[in-house]
Amino acid sequence: LPQRAPSLAVPLPLPPSSNSAPPASSNSNALPQQVNFSELDRVNRIGSGTGGTVYKVVHRPSSRPYALKVIYGNHEESVRRQIRREIEILRDVDHPNVVKCHEMYDHNGEIQVLLEFMDGGSLEGILISREANLSDLARQVLSGLNYLHRRHIVHRDIKPSNLLTNSKKVVKIADFGVSRILDQTMDPCNSSVGTIAYMSPERINTDLNHGLYDGYAGDIWSLGVSILEFYLGRFPFAVGRQGDWASLMCAICMSQPPEAPPTASNEFRHFISCCLQRDPARRWSAAQLLQHPFILRGQPHQVAQNLHQLLPPPPPLSS
Incomplete structure (x- = not known):
């Protein structure tokens, strides 16, 4: 493996203060109201992510596309509660450079998460x-x-x-x-x-x-x-x-x-x-x-x- 250049191995200068970070701006993708699971039509499979499969879906009343992540497995109730807690926290995340988590559904024993669609x-x-x-x-x-x-x-x-x-x-x-x-x-x-x-x-x-x-x-x-x-x-x-x-x-x-x-x-x-x-x-x-x-x-x-x-x-x- 190549060796590291000596000039980049020396102690680095002090970085700027963390307090200088710019404030986060609000994400404009927040939904005005709750999206019902029954109003979603599955379009196609986008791919597989960590622990689940992601589909493109469309909200019929608004014709708006979303990504729906179906989490694998029949989890014990304690695990389901943990997943729900984490998703509830992530629903509050609102930043233009973070994919928005809109809703969570517990449908037919599967946990499904409605996410912002990135085309x-x-x-x-x-x-x-x-x-x-x-x-x-x-x-x-x-x-x-x-x-x-x-x-x-x-x-x-x-x-x-x-x-x-x-x-x-x-x-x-x-x-x-x-x-x-x-x-x-x-x-x-x-x-x-x-x-x-x-x-x-x-x-x-x-x-x-x-x-x-x-x-x-x-x-x-x-x-x-x-x-x-x-x-x-x-x-x-x-x-x-x-x-x-x-x-x-x-x-x-x-x-x-x-x-x-x-x-x-x-x-x-x-x-x-x-x-x-x-x-x-x-x-x-x-x-x-x-x-x-x-x-x-x-x-x-x-x-x-x-x-x-x-x-x-x-x-x-x-x-």
């Missing part, structure tokens, strides 16, 4: 080589992620297939099947769920961080891997996502984190480095990353400092 589908397998486009995408995802983290919601499964878009080119975070609400009374979100290819090293090998897991920092790692994958057009580690899982886990836990290539801008290389720090305490938060020069490059009046004040230009990566 552009997921970003899985998409190549985004223009940094301006990638900066806009990353800004949108970070805006939604910052909103969730401020509400103490950890997603835990950020990856390209869980980032959806629509015809207006709006990107939204989807699939909260493995998200958890963090509270002092709850476990530290360190169970092995989600997609291992995008998990942080300390989540796969808890010994790396003395058994502690920071779910917020874990989401940032997953975001960094996803953004770098969009830029490269391939999974950034030396093994494939669906290949040898043992080799994949070794690459994530034992090798140096992947980097953007030397052909990328210094802003982008530094941004990826801020996301993919092995030490979770050194990763920038979503609020801090929203103030990064790579994110603010199209808004020069908001840039607090030049990149050259953050990090000297890195040398070419070793082969």
